[in-house]
Each structure stands twice: as C-alpha cells, then as structure tokens.
Amino acid sequence: MGLLNFKKPKKAVAPEAKEKTNIESPEIGGRLPVNSALIKRAWLSEKATDLGKFNQYVFLVQQSVGKKEIAKEVSRRWGVKVKGVNIIRKSGKSKRVGNLTGRTAGLKKAVVTLKEGEKLEIT
Numbered sequence: 716m717g718l719l720n721f722k723k724p725k726k727a728v729a730p731e732a733k734e735k736t737n738i739e740s741p742e743i744g745g746r747l748p749v750n751s752a753l754i755k756r757a758w759l760s761e762k763a764t765d766l767g768k769f770n771q772y773v774f775l776v777q778q779s780v781g782k783k784e785i786a787k788e789v790s791r792r793w794g795v796k797v798k799g800v801n802i803i804r805k806s807g808k809s810k811r812v813g814n815l816t817g818r819t820a821g822l823k824k825a826v827v828t829l830k831e832g833e834k835l836e837i838t
Contacts, residue, residue: 753780753788757837758824766826770798772835776825785825795833801826 755775757763763773776785786797807821829835 753777753784754792754825759837770829770831770833772827772829772837774825774827776823778821778823780823782825785827789827793835795835796830798828798830800828 753776755777758773758775760773766773774785774789780788782800782802785800789795790797803824803826805822805824807819810817810819
C-alpha cells in the first residue's frame with residue numbers, strides 16, 4: 716500500500732527556525748503588509764486647499780484603512796497631533812464602450828483635522 720501513499724513525510728523543524736519565520740503584524744491595523752503605504756498621497760484641489768484655513772488636510776488613502784489607522788499614520792509620519800478624521804468614499808462609475816461594460820476604480824479620501832497650533836507643509 717506504500718505505492719498509493721502520495722503524501723510526503725513532514726520534515727522536523729527546529730524551534731529556533733519557527734521563531735524566525737513568524738512575521739509580526741504592523742502596529743497600525745495589522746491588516747496590511749509592513750511596507751505598504753496607508754496614505755497614498757495628498758489630495759490637492761481648490762476645496763482641499765481652502766480647508767487648510769480650518770487646520771484640515773485631505774489625503775487619498777487605501778480602501779481598507781480606518782480612521783484610527785489614518786490618525787496614527789499621520790501623527791507618525793509628520794509628528795503632529797490629530798484631532799479627528801472624517802472619511803469620504805466615492806464609488807466607481809459604470810462605463811460602457813460599445814457592448815462592453817466596465818467600472819472605474821473608486822477612491823477613499825480622509826479629511827484630517829489637526830489640533831490647534833499644528834501645521835503641515837504639503838507641496
């Protein structure tokens with residue numbers, strides 16, 4: 716019956732090797748790889764620049780991140796204190812070319828409000 720047994724025997728792994736293969740999850744969220752950027756870029760528009768008067772800044776962020784993760788990332792990256800985060804989700808549009816239908820990508824923006832006296836220099 717050994718001919719029908721296709722499973723390979725498991726190799727014994729030293730406990731030291733197991734510790735090295737475990738990858739710690741990142742401090743922010745735990746859902747994304749460590750090297751991925753939660754904040755893609757700053758959203759520069761006329762309305763977004765006008766929000767700078769109220770100490771608010773707009774960023775394009777990944778679809779999967781939450782408000783707390785965005786606040787931690789902004790404070791870690793720029794060293795400022797965040798008062799609050801508001802989220803704007805825009806779904807993609809349906810597009811049609813001839814008989815083919817498709818969908819454009821949606822986006823997620825975060826409006827970050829900083830505490831009094833804090834500033835960001837975004838170019």
